[in-house]
Amino acid sequence: MREASRHGTRGDEGTARLARALLSLKGPGGTAIVPANMPLPSRRTILAPVPDRDFDPTELAIPWHVLSKAGHSVVFASESGQGAPRADPITLGGPIPKGLRVSPEALERYRELERDAAFQKPLRWEDIEPDGYDALLLPGGHAPGMRPYLESPLLQARLAAFWATGRPVGAICHGVLALARTKGPDGRSVLYERRTTALTKFMEFGAYALTFPRVGRHYRTYDAYLEDEVRSLLGHPSQFERGPLVLSGRPRPEAGFVVEDGHYLSARFPGDAWVFAQRFLAKVEVLPARSMAAST
Numbered sequence: 551m552r553e554a555s556r557h558g559t560r561g562d563e564g565t566a567r568l569a570r571a572l573l574s575l576k577g578p579g580g581t582a583i584v585p586a587n588m589p590l591p592s593r594r595t596i597l598a599p600v601p602d603r604d605f606d607p608t609e610l611a612i613p614w615h616v617l618s619k620a621g622h623s624v625v626f627a628s629e630s631g632q633g634a635p636r637a638d639p640i641t642l643g644g645p646i647p648k649g650l651r652v653s654p655e656a657l658e659r660y661r662e663l664e665r666d667a668a669f670q671k672p673l674r675w676e677d678i679e680p681d682g683y684d685a686l687l688l689p690g691g692h693a694p695g696m697r698p699y700l701e702s703p704l705l706q707a708r709l710a711a712f713w714a715t716g717r718p719v720g721a722i723c724h725g726v727l728a729l730a731r732t733k734g735p736d737g738r739s740v741l742y743e744r745r746t747t748a749l750t751k752f753m754e755f756g757a758y759a760l761t762f763p764r765v766g767r768h769y770r771t772y773d774a775y776l777e778d779e780v781r782s783l784l785g786h787p788s789q790f791e792r793g794p795l796v797l798s799g800r801p802r803p804e805a806g807f808v809v810e811d812g813h814y815l816s817a818r819f820p821g822d823a824w825v826f827a828q829r830f831l832a833k834v835e836v837l838p839a840r841s842m843a844a845s846t
Contacts, residue, residue, distance in 0.1 A: 594622045594684040594834050597712070599675060599705060600635045602628050604695025607637035607652050608820035609722045611660040613687055614669075616827035622834060624668060625683065629698050629705075631674030634664060638693040645764045650757055656820070675704055680711035685834045690723025690749065690819075692757075692771045699728060700771070706732040713740045717837070720830040722817040723749045727776050730783045739783040745811040746784070747818050750792045751777040796821055 596617055600610060614624050628635045637660060641652055652660065663669055686709070690696075699705065709732045713719060721729045726741075726748035734740045754776055758769040772779075781787040793807035806825025808817045815833060817826035 592621075592835070594837060595682070596622060596624045596685045596687050596834065597627065597678065597680075597683040598624050598687040598689065599627045599678070599699070599708070600672070600689060601691070601695050601697075601699035602630050602632075603636040604638045604693035605635065605689050605691040605699075606723060606820060607642060607660040607663075608656040608823050609689040609691070609725070610637070610687075611656060611663045612823040613689070613720070613722075613827040613830060614663050614666070615659045616824075616831050617687075617834070618666075620831055620835070622831075624666075624687070626669050626672040627675055627678050628672045629675055629702070631672050631677065634670045635672060638691055638695070640693065640765055640768055641691075646761045650761065652820075656823070675702065675708060678708045680708055680715065683712070683717070684837055685718040685720070685830070686712045687830065688719070688721040688725030688728055690721075690725040690727075692724060692749075692754075692769050694768075694771075696724055696771060700724060700731065710734060710740060716813055718813050718815070718830065718833040720815045720817075720826065720833070721746075721748075722822065722826055723819050724771065724776060726780060726816050730780045741780070741783060741814075742785050743789075744784070744814055745789045745791060745809050746780065746814070746816045747791045747793055747807065747809040748780050748816060749776045749819055751775040752792075752795070753819055793818060 598610065598614070617624055626635065640646060641650070642657070642660075643651060688709075691699075705728070709729060713729075713732065713734070719729065726746055730739050730741045730746075730748075732740050734742075736742075754769065758767070761769050777790065777792075781790045784790060791809050793809075796805075796807075806817065806822035808815055808822060808826050808829050810829065810833075813833070815826065815830055817823070
């Protein structure tokens, strides 16, 4: 077995080993000391698929930071599963306006993420077992290396299987597009009946116009705007919510816009990352506790 896949069939092999050990304890007459229906501690395991390169550092690092500080485990999965995935270098420090580059605080969180053991040894997309996780986190990004993440039928099959569990799903920016392209059993997008937000046309065009002279089409992942494609995959275009007009992509804990619809949470861009992370954490922490028996 590949070392990178040591996360157990329920997403946390260490917890599963503990549960098995406790369940094996017997008292006088062979009576179980620990009831099989005893709830596990509230630590949750969140799956975060990413491309091998070019994801947005803020949209992954801020939610990872918030979830990790709350005591939860984030498991990463990339297309190759070979080493730590790499964020978009232009966003990290390229020749673009300051407001579009990663903020100092988000950069600090990203450098911490780079040192995380789970991030350094991601699973492969093909090794994802959707039933092994409590929640799904889909970060975004717009650079060319995002395309495999947005187009992979293999990854979309894993996302569809997780969506069917009804557990929390959080998507931000182009992460929403990865989910919108994922089809359910009826052949329609899993977001067909959901309200959502994502990177708006105004934001995408604005970033492109400000950066084209230096980095070309770096901020245009496709010819079609993300907002237009997502709207086309919804039951009605009005289900897409743009949120308030903002001009800065720098995340602030007191600012941000998200849309919540059932177990699904969405946000638009790095400027929403802190609010998105806090709301996603809240959804994760209200999950019912899993029993000892279910974890083995």
